[in-house]
Amino acid sequence: MPADAVFAAEAVTGSRKPDAILVVNGMHRSFGGLAAVDVGHLEVQRGVITALIGPNGAGKTTLFNLLTGFDRPDGGSSTFDGRPVTGLPPHRIARAGMIRTFQLTKALAKMSVLDNMMLAAPHQRGERIVYAPLRSAWRHQERDVEERAGSLLEKFGLADLRDDYAATLSGGQRKLLEMARVLMAEPKMVLLDEPMAGVNPALVESLLHHVRELRDEGLTVLFVEHDMDVVMGISDWVVCMGEGRVISEGRRRSWPPTKR
Ligand SMILES: Nc1ncnc2c1ncn2[C@@H]1O[C@H](COP(=O)(O)OP(=O)(O)OP(=O)(O)O)[C@@H](O)[C@H]1O
Ligand SMILES: [Mg+2]
Known part of the structure; x- marks a missing residue:
């Protein structure tokens, strides 16, 4: 419609x-x-x-x-x-x-911009206790999530800041990060x-x-x-x-x- x-x-x-x-x-x-x-x-x-x-x-x-x-x-x-x-x-x-x-x-101020993004992705196997020791079970998924986070950061003009602590961002950049984070969950x-x-x-x-x-x-x-x-x-x-x-x-x- x-x-x-x-x-x-x-x-x-x-x-x-x-x-x-x-x-x-x-x-x-x-x-x-x-x-x-x-x-x-x-x-x-x-x-x-x-x-x-x-x-x-x-x-x-x-x-x-x-x-x-x-x-x-x-x-x-x-x-x-x-x-x-x-x-x-x-x-x-x-x-x-x-x-x-x-x-x-x-x-989350004490985490990097990228980690803030990755944390916002839903259903991550590595977070489940049964999968946590089996890195092979979640490695691919983690890579996908990181790729998606990277392209969203690119889109929102935050790619250069991906390894910086979120605390170092300006107020406006944090708003952008928050919007990008929301999109991680599709x-x-x-x-x-x-x-x-x-x-x-x-x-x-x-x-x-x-x-x-x-x-x-x-x-x-x-x-x-x-x-x-x-x-x-x-x-x-x-x-x-x-x-x-x-x-x-x-x-x-x-x-x-x-x-x-
Ligand atoms: N947890 C709370 N305890 C007591 N009163 C509250 C609480 N949350 C909101 N209020 C009151 O409810 C009313 C509505 O508040 P709300 O924050 O939803 O307004 P708002 O439209 O978002 O305002 P603003 O544009 O300032 O953000 C206000 O009178 C506020 O003081
Ligand atoms: Mg309000």
């Missing part, structure tokens, strides 16, 4: 999408008396870039946490690619194909929490280019962003949250989206 199929969807809160990969129903999470997330119905179209916007404290990161298993909702559910995922731990949701990045990058959908924050303008262009490329390769992207130039520049669809709720959504070209 072409990416612009999403434009057939109605620009009203909770509208059906032609081919939703993620569906959220009645999802609720409170902290004390505060309803951090209270989303009635939300569908995210497959194969497009959806921006999630809203003021500080709107519940964007909390929603990401709930969707990816890093936090549990008090009520409600979500399905990913047709499967219920509510209550599953993060690694199970990641294995189903939905992977997120963090608002504050989590690269996800169907990525959730990016402020991928451009703190990145210098030269690298922002490069990150934007990569995000578009992911979409063009068929990945679904949901990203949180405060910079409206970035939002207008790359998103196909925009969802706006406020005080835990989705308050409006619509196609980027007809901004501002219709309110309900």
Whole structure:
């Protein structure tokens, strides 16, 4: 289905999408008396870039946490690619194909850039106790993983830094590394929490280019962003949250989206 199929969807809160990969129903999470997330119905179209916007404290990161298993909702559910995922731990949701990045990058500072990448590859035989002593059983696989890591680092302009400690990277380079790491797991959908924050303008262009490329390769992207130039520049669809709720959504070209 072409990416612009999403434009057939109605620009009203909770509208059906032609081919939703993620569906959220009645999802609720409170902290004390505060309803951090209270989303009635939300569908995210497959194969497009959806921006999630809203003021500080709107519940964007909390929603990401709930969707990816890093936090549990008090009520409600979500399905990913047709499967219920509510209550599953993060690694199970990641294995189903939905992977997120963090608002504050989590690269492992005392490991090399390459090791950070290799650690992100799923199902590695050498990590399993029964295979660990049998180097022949995982050598080939390790080589494949290293090759894939190398080509992703190349693509993200980090190849020269592969043997450096992640701690030595700039903030922007860490954001690039985090995005490259996510791709090691070959996800169907990525959730990016402020991928451009703190990145210098030269690298922002490069990150934007990569995000578009992911979409063009068929990945679904949901990203949180405060910079409206970035939002207008790359998103196909925009969802706006406020005080835990989705308050409006619509196609980027007809901004501002219709309110309900
Ligand atoms: N673990 C927590 N304990 C208590 N309150 C929390 C917790 N996590 C989030 N909150 C509160 O929930 C609300 C939503 O926070 P959240 O971090 O999801 O907002 P956000 O939209 O991501 O904001 P920002 O744009 O600043 O990143 C805020 O009022 C926040 O203080
Ligand atoms: Mg946040």
